[in-house]
Amino acid sequence: MKNLLFFLVFLHIFLYYVLFFFFPETHHLLEVFLLPSLFLVGLLGLRWARNLKDPTRNSWIVLSLATFVYIIGDILWFYYDYSGLESGKASGADLLYYICAFFLVIGISGLLKASISKFSFRCIYLDIWTLMIIIASVVSQFLLYPLWTQSDLDVLSRLALLFYPLLDLLIIFFALLIAYRWPRQERAKAYWLIAGIFFWVVVDSYYLLEGIQQTYEAGNFFAPFWGFGFFCFFFALQQHVADEEKKSQ
Secondary structure (H helix, E strand, O other), rough: OOOHHHHHHHHHHHHHHHHHOHHHHHHHHHHHOOHHHHHHHHHHHHHHHHHHOOOOOHHHHHHHHHHHHHHHHHHHHHHHOOOOOOOOOOOHHHHHHHHHHHHHHHHHHHHHOOOOOOOHHHHHHHHHHHHHHHHHHHHHHHHHHHHHOOOOOOOOOOOHHHHHHHHHOOOOOOOOHHHHHHOHHHHHHHHHHHHHHHHHHHHHHHHHHHHOOOOOOOOOOOOOOHHHHHHHHHHHHHHHHHHHHHHHH
C-alpha cells in the first residue's frame, strides 16, 4: 500500500511538470491538477488519524483536515482565475488558505506538545508562541501587505512584511525540536514533517515576492509545492501509524 501511494503521488507530480513544461496552454488546469491525489491523501490520513490512540491523535486529525481546507481553497482560486476575476486578499480562497496555514501551525505545535510533559511550563510557552504566530500572520498579511506598494510606506513597515516567512522558519524550528525529542528510531516521521514544511516555506516566500512585484502567473513552477507539503505530512502520518503498530505488538 505504501509503495503504491508513493508511486501514484510521484507519478502525479511528474505529470504536472510534463504539462507545465511542454503544454503551457494548460496553465488553468494546472491550478487543480494535484487535487485528486490530495483528496485521497487527506481522506486516508483522516481515517488513520482517527484510529490512533496516542496523545498525537488530535494533532494528526488537524493536519489531515488542513488538506481538505486547502482543496476547497484551490477550487475557489481556480474559479477566480479561470473567470478572470481578481480574488484580492479578502476573497474566500485567501481566507481558506490562511485557515489551512493556521491548522498547520496548530497541528505541528500539538505534535511538539505531545512530546513534552503535560503540565510543563514549556507547553504554556509553546501555546503562547502558537497564538503569536496566528495573530502576527493575520496582521502582517491583511494589514501590512496591502500597504507595500504605497510610496509613503517607511522602510520599517516594509521590513515587517518579511516577518511572515520568518514564521514559517519558526514552524521549522518546532519540527526540528520534534526530531530532537522523539526517539531515534521514530525520527523518520519528523524528517517527513520537516520536508513538508520546507515546501511550504519555499512557496510562501515565492508568493510573497510575486505579490510584491504583482507578477503572479497561474499554474507556475512553485504552485504545487503546497500539495507536496501535504504529501510529506501524509507520509509522516503513515510512518507514525507504523511506529504505533510496532509498539502494540
